[in-house]
């Protein structure tokens with residue numbers, strides 16, 4: 001090949017190598033800018049391509065109809081307390097058991113709408129223990145109700161059931177020295193299917209969810225798969241006790257409730273004004289404030305709680321603390337009394353007055369006084385308002 005041609009070939013090779021090198025450099029720079037550009041202060045000026053800031057979507061309205069299936073020993077009381085207090089604050093009706101059903105809607109019977117106290121129907125919120133029955137709950141709750149439940153890792157849950165229902169469940173009562181180890185070594189020695197409260201010793205979660213706790217997944221995998229499918233179909237959220245905080249975040253989002261501030265405020269008030277910075281756990285017998293004594297499943301099991309310093313004493317500050325800290329059984333009773341009064345106030349006919357009432361004096365006590373409201377308000381009272389105001393100042397039994 002003539003030398004000129006050889007030189008030309010070499011020059012072409014050099015140019016292509018340079019081109020490839022430049023191309024590679026160019027690509028790397030663009031890629032670096034695209035991936036790291038956000039951290040470089042000059043990036044937005046060079047590439048004004050970033051998306052416009054997302055416009056904040058308007059807040060969703062709070063969802064006000066909720067049925068929470070409170071399963072046993074799964075941290076459900078905490079959720080129930082949140083729901084009860086939310087309901088009271090928003091003047092919602094809470095479905096509560098008829099007194100003959102105690103505080104668990106006649107558990108272990110299948111839930112029936114007949115178990116609900118008439119003064120608490122139709123409800124917005126339901127959050128007490130019951131055995132799930134979809135058709136009956138749908139008969140009771142308004143259309144559009146969101147269903148929620150909570151589960152817990154079964155071994156921890158069983159341990160909790162064993163100690164709590166030790167004297168309640170016959171299978172546990174038979175175990176010598178109330179020993180969990182002895183029970184676990186030979187459960188069939190102590191367990192009799194079909195006995196009252198037998199479900200606390202065998203597949204409690206399946207039973208609470210309305211399933212058959214005697215069907216073993218080992219012999220009947222299809223049954224269990226079907227039950228799980230039903231649960232997934234009905235419940236919009238299945239909370240998990242081991243992920244309680246995360247579950248609360250999901251609950252709050254699902255219902256569009258703004259719980260953060262309320263929970264933080266309640267906690268601070270409890271610590272600062274009610275129990276002090278280091279609340280002391282006490283056995284129920286040592287809790288002098290009756291409304292704060294937790295419910296005891298038997299004399300042999302001591303469920304602990306908290307007491308107000310000096311047993312509380314009278315006054316609005318004590319009442320506010322009691323309302324915040326009251327365990328669920330007393331709180332259910334308190335809500336029931338309040339809702340019964342609301343219903344009877346609604347049913348009461350307006351009094352027929354011979355003489356018209358004295359004209360209200362404008363400018364005098366514009367906000368009225370609890371217990372003396374009707375004299376000083378410039379507008380006539382709505383039926384039931386007197387009762388509502390008094391309810392706010394009510395002290396539970």
Ligand SMILES: Nc1ncnc2c1ncn2[C@@H]1O[C@H](COP(=O)(O)OS(=O)(=O)O)[C@@H](OP(=O)(O)O)[C@H]1O
Pocket residue numbers: 071072073074075076077078156159160161241242244
């Ligand atoms: N936030 C949170 N996270 C995880 N675990 C929690 C929480 N709150 C309560 N608990 C534990 O739940 C057990 C009580 O459950 P319940 O409230 O459902 O009990 S009950 O069925 O109403 O009696 C009970 O379990 P044990 O202590 O193992 O008995 C509580 O300690």
